[in-house]
Amino acid sequence: MKYDVTKRTAPKMPNLGKGTECLQILLSQVSKTMHEPLVPMLFPALGAQVCGAEFQYPDLTWKELCGQMANLVAESGGNKGQLSYLVEAICRSSRAHDEEELKKLVEWQKQMKTKGANKDKPARPEVAFWFPPADVTNAAFLQNAMGCENLGGKTQYLNLPEVEMADRICGGHKQISQMLRNIYDRQRIGALRATADGVTGNPILRVNLTISSTPFTTRRFYRNDLHNGTFGRMVFSYKPRTSRDGRIPRLGKFTDEFYEKLDKYLVRLDATKGRFIIKPLNKLADKLAEDMASMADLVDDDVLWDMSKRALVSGWKAGALMWVLNGQTWTKSMGELVEWLVYHDIWSKMQIFADLLGKDADQVSEAQRNGPKNMLDSLPDTFNEKQLEALRTSLGKSPEGTNSQLRNWKSRKFIEYSAQTGLYSKTEKYRGK
Numbered sequence: 001m002k003y004d005v006t007k008r009t010a011p012k013m014p015n016l017g018k019g020t021e022c023l024q025i026l027l028s029q030v031s032k033t034m035h036e037p038l039v040p041m042l043f044p045a046l047g048a049q050v051c052g053a054e055f056q057y058p059d060l061t062w063k064e065l066c067g068q069m070a071n072l073v074a075e076s077g078g079n080k081g082q083l084s085y086l087v088e089a090i091c092r093s094s095r096a097h098d099e100e101e102l103k104k105l106v107e108w109q110k111q112m113k114t115k116g117a118n119k120d121k122p123a124r125p126e127v128a129f130w131f132p133p134a135d136v137t138n139a140a141f142l143q144n145a146m147g148c149e150n151l152g153g154k155t156q157y158l159n160l161p162e163v164e165m166a167d168r169i170c171g172g173h174k175q176i177s178q179m180l181r182n183i184y185d186r187q188r189i190g191a192l193r194a195t196a197d198g199v200t201g202n203p204i205l206r207v208n209l210t211i212s213s214t215p216f217t218t219r220r221f222y223r224n225d226l227h228n229g230t231f232g233r234m235v236f237s238y239k240p241r242t243s244r245d246g247r248i249p250r251l252g253k254f255t256d257e258f259y260e261k262l263d264k265y266l267v268r269l270d271a272t273k274g275r276f277i278i279k280p281l282n283k284l285a286d287k288l289a290e291d292m293a294s295m296a297d298l299v300d301d302d303v304l305w306d307m308s309k310r311a312l313v314s315g316w317k318a319g320a321l322m323w324v325l326n327g328q329t330w331t332k333s334m335g336e337l338v339e340w341l342v343y344h345d346i347w348s349k350m351q352i353f354a355d356l357l358g359k360d361a362d363q364v365s366e367a368q369r370n371g372p373k374n375m376l377d378s379l380p381d382t383f384n385e386k387q388l389e390a391l392r393t394s395l396g397k398s399p400e401g402t403n404s405q406l407r408n409w410k411s412r413k414f415i416e417y418s419a420q421t422g423l424y425s426k427t428e429k430y431r432g433k
Contacts, residue, residue, distance in 0.1 A: 002343070005295070006373055010238075014333070020326075020333055021325075023042060025258065028258070029089070030086065031079060031249035037237050038072070038082065038083055043318045043321055045159070047208050047317065049090070050065045053272045053324075055277070055317075057285070064206065065155075065317055069211075069234045071210075071212075072213070072239070078241070085251060092259075094130035098129045098130060104127050128156075134158065138170060138172075145207070148206060156207055160212070163211050164217070165211075183207045185233075215352055218352055219353065232306065232307045235311070236348035238347075238352055268324055276328075281320065285316050289309075292311075294412050294414075298374045298375065298376055298409075299374055300392070304346070308342070311346050312342055316338070319334060382424070384422060414426065
């Protein structure tokens with residue numbers, strides 16, 4: 001395992017090398033301190049530009065690049081707003097498309113007003129907004145999903161500057177869990193019902209979503225959905241509070257030259273159609289799945305294990321996007337970034353929800369949160385069964401799980417047992433992790 005998510009320090013992002021040029025172009029326009037927090041947030045906006053392409057996951061299922069959701073978490077005044085500038089740069093063609101769609105609606109509304117009561121009313125034009133406004137209502141969101149489905153299955157993308165705006169889109173906070181899960185899993189919207197205009201449709205939800213929020217509002221928003229798979233489907237990117245350096249962060253100038261460079265990559269997303277198998281990406285995903293299991297064994301945490309499965313899918317989708325942006329070619333740097341994205345997501349979740357989600361979780365301060373603990377690191381190089389049992393008890397874990405954990409560590413070659421001394425020792429493989 002390359003990264004340790006049990007530490008308070010964030011996993012350090014690898015250098016962006018060959019194959020990540022599009023990301024480098026985008027990051028050139030934001031302050032340096034926002035590079036790591038913003039990288040995971042770019043993929044939902046980029047993925048929304050791909051329509052009509054599927055990629056084979058290692059489990060042999062085919063996945064589109066919709067269903068990507070990411071939540072940027074930082075304190076108030078933490079420069080979360082810089083995300084919106086990058087989003088607007090990526091979605092310029094969507095904005096232009098939506099302006100034409102809006103003109104159709106405005107013209108239709110004018111005709112409706114000029115028609116008398118006894119005259120035939122013109123039918124509402126079929127429109128689909130690719131980049132709807134953040135304050136879209138649930139009814140408009142569902143109607144737009146049907147429009148996107150009818151006009152080619154385009155992914156709509158939303159950027160919400162406040163997490164509470166998701167309530168409006170989903171039709172209330174009680175519907176949040178079901179809606180977000182349906183978005184992630186590319187399910188049908190469940191909107192089939194009779195209306196005065198006839199029977200509405202039931203399209204597949206093709207949506208990508210980014211949200212910005214503070215730690216407090218994030219914990220309050222998700223606190224009832226921490227165990228049902230909802231928050232696991234959301235990628236989190238956490239920026240801890242930084243020192244008071246008294247410097248105002250700078251934005252780029254977004255020049256014509258910048259847009260020309262960016263558009264050379266965005267056109268590749270729009271042109272990608274068909275089915276693809278990215279063998280090196282799938283090989284990496286298999287390796288990361290093994291690493292996730294090892295990580296969960298070290299902390300003996302099923303929640304961490306369950307969470308890592310969806311973090312891996314999200315990282316894999318980011319890898320597929322980079323492969324497309326790089327002219328359908330894989331590089332070592334892209335693989336390193338995918339690996340970091342997976343661990344950064346899990347680390348961010350641990351920093352925000354570490355007290356998991358216990359009672360009064362929204363009242364716990366940042367300093368009080370305790371993440372998963374690598375128990376093997378907490379033991380001496382040579383130890384006995386009773387020492388692990390005592391450690392498990394101190395962490396609130398059952399002593400009955402001691403033997404099972406020792407077996408897991410031995411099978412992964414993290415430790416070895418000496419029958420002569422009755423002691424366990426950390427292996428060279430583990431020491432060099």
